[in-house]
Amino acid sequence: MDPELAAALATEPYAHLRKGVPEGMSLSEYAREARKMVAVLAQHYEKQLEESRYMVADKTVSVADGQIPVRIITPTSSQSDETYPVLVWFHGGSWQVGDLDMDDAHLRTIAVELNLVIVNVDYRLAPKHPFPIPFEDSYAAVKWVGEHASDLKxxxxxxxxxxxxxxxxxxxxxxxxxxxxxxxFAGRPLTGQYLREPLVVHPLAVPDKFRSEWRSFEENKDSTSLPSAAVIQALDVYGASPTDLRLAPLLASSHAGVSPAFIQVMGMDALRDDGIIYEKVLREAGVPTRLIV
Structure with a gap:
């Protein structure tokens, strides 16, 4: 790591949170501390925002056994009939922490800069709501957007x-x-997917043909951003079968026909090679892709 960056991270007040839930800290306590870390980022983005340039509305989406909140951020326009593309967004947090506020200020900035509607999804979290609930909540939200497109501009x-x-x-x-x-989705297909340092395969289920390329989980096992041990801990809590495609889309027999993918990964992240390999698999299946490391 660049020495200047390493020194800066070492003095960050919330650096200890990047390694997962510290020993002796409950998940609820970790979530409260993590919100403080997010607040620092939010202050940065809020300085760039003009509230007159967007509108925000919180709504609920019906799921299999209840409802989940979503937050809709819509750019403002002088034309009452203006319509926009839409990005349905799922926050990070190891399927265990996070909420609508986690990326809120950043998403408001993106909505204004890129002139698109953003639907921020507050899927339910493990361990109270383990796999497949976070996935099924997210999927229901995407279909809800498709059904209510005209209402959402x-x-x-x-x-x-x-x-x-x-x-x-x-x-x-x-x-x-x-x-x-x-x-x-036959008449309204997804037109793109934006995958930022995604996990696409369980470490226990990496196919042999990718083993030589899947190196970052070991190379970056002590990463400041997300150690490999924290990934394993999160997967254990999430509770998905390692070969379930709702956890491991890399394992699909074919990737032809999925929507174009823009993938970002970080060079020193344990999940780096997940994104790099997934981009390669999609590209070889004829899917338009762009990868940034």
């Missing part, structure tokens, strides 16, 4: 996107794979 033809960060990137990739084969 959304034109699906302009863009019907899913995206997420880390665990949220996992959810977005898994949603994108299932949507390819769902008749619901």
């Amino acid at each position: 959304v034109s699906l033809d302009k863009g019907y996107l899913v995206g997420g960060d880390s665990a949220g990137g996992n959810l977005a990739a898994a949603v994108g794979l299932r949507a390819r084969d769902d008749p619901f």
Whole structure:
């Protein structure tokens, strides 16, 4: 790591939170501390925002056995009939922590800068709501957006996107794979997926043909951003079978026909090679891709 960056991270007040839930700290205590870390980022983005340039509305989406909140961020326009592309967003947090506020200020900035509607999904969290509940909640939210596009000032033809960060990137990739084969999307297909440092395969289920390329989990096992041990801990709590495609979209027999993918990974992250390998698999299946390390 660059020495200047290493020194800066070492003095960050919340550096200890990046390694997962510290020993002796409850999950609820960890979540409260993590919110403080997010607040620092939010202050940065809020300085760039002008509230007159967007509107925010919180709504609820019906899921299999209840309801979940979503937050809708819509750019403002002088034209009352203006419609926008939409990004359905899933936050990170190891499927265990996070909420609508986690990426809120950042998403408001993106909505204004890129002129698109963002639907931020507050899927239910493990361990109270283990796999497949976070996935199924996320999938239901994407279909809800498709059903209510006109009410949301959304034109699906302009863009019907899913995206997420880390665990949220996992959810977005898994949603994108299932949507390819769902008749619901036959006349309104997803047009893109934005996967930021996604997990796409369980460490116990990496196919032999990818083992030589899947090196970052060991190389970066002590990463400051997310150690490998924290990934394993999160997967154990999430409770998915290592070979379930709702967790491991890399294991699909074919990836042809999934929506175009923009993938970002970090060079010193344990999940780096998940994204690199997934981009390669999609590209070789004929899917338009772009990868940034």
